[in-house]
Amino acid sequence: MPAPESSRARGVDRVVGILKQLHIARRPLTMRELIEATGAPRSSIYELVTILTEAGWLETAADGSVFFGREMHYYGSDYAVHNDLISRAHQAILALVRNHDETAQLCMLEGNKYTVVLSENSSRPFNISSDIGVKVPIPWTATGRLLLAHLRANEIRALIPDEDFVLDNGRRVEFEAFLSDVERAAELGYCCTEGLSHTFRYCMAAPIRDRSGLAVAALCFMTSRDTAPEKRATMLEDLIRSAKALSQPYARL
Structure with a gap:
């Protein structure tokens, strides 16, 4: 019927x-x-x-x-417990915040957008973070540059709507510059961006990879642009180490 x-x-x-x-x-x-x-x-x-x-x-x-x-x-809590990556990433994020007192997140792509899956804020009154589950244009993020590394240029162009290359402040990210960022992120194994989705935000992201080496998610730090370079270096080192640890169970499969 x-x-x-x-x-x-x-x-x-x-x-x-x-x-x-x-x-x-x-x-x-x-x-x-x-x-x-x-x-x-x-x-x-x-x-x-x-x-x-x-x-x-x-x-x-x-x-x-x-x-x-x-x-x-209750349903959301059940999912978080059942999903192995989210469960382990939550503990990693808590450790990163405890060690550095900066906002840490687990981030993924959802279709042609970027979203925060988990987030823990620092104890300081001024926090720079994105809300969980809110879809954000990929060119606005460090994570987006990491998670597109497996795609060819024409696939990236087809994936991202043209209007998403315009930042919240009206400035446009040129496609060739974005593509260069993606390639550089792939070479370095991490990505850092400054002042994109937020004027005072400095973002660093490290990939979590599956057994094929594909970056399926990223651990991120959100900090201020005036954070001391020495602290940034220490944070990035810890971030990369934590992301690699989360990748290991996938690599052994």
Whole structure:
């Protein structure tokens, strides 16, 4: 029966749409905002929000706004424990922050964007970091330059939308310069960038590789541009060592 199957598929798509819009907003949304953001019928959104709230996936505040519920936290925790790389990387990140008191992250590519998977901030009141799960243009990051090293120039050009080469401050990263950065990152085995996605940010990234040698993720430090060169060198050395340790189990497979 194609009609019921199509209807069920639309229902699943709308559930996914609700969850995505809440993640994009990173705050509770009113029903009106959810309806406008998803483009779904009002009756459908109300019905699905009721079902998801009863299941604990969503919670409704006193003012009627909707956000993720406690069950979603449990699911996320289950995933973090089950995923071997994330579980081990979390311990590595905690050690990096403890040793250097700088923000450390686990970063990956998601489609044609970059995202932070794990992040631990330093104890200092001024932190420079990106939010977990927020998709950022690849040319804005050190990690992006590392994780594209296995691609040819035409594949990189096809992957990244042209508008993503324009930084948040309006400055454009020229493709040839970006390609040179990718090639240099591959040669060095790490990448450092300064003042790209944030004027005062200095980012360093080291690759985590699978058994074929492909960089599948990166450990990153986010620090200030005025961090002393001696401290940067020590941080980078520790970052590379930690990333290699995370790569070892894959290399033995």
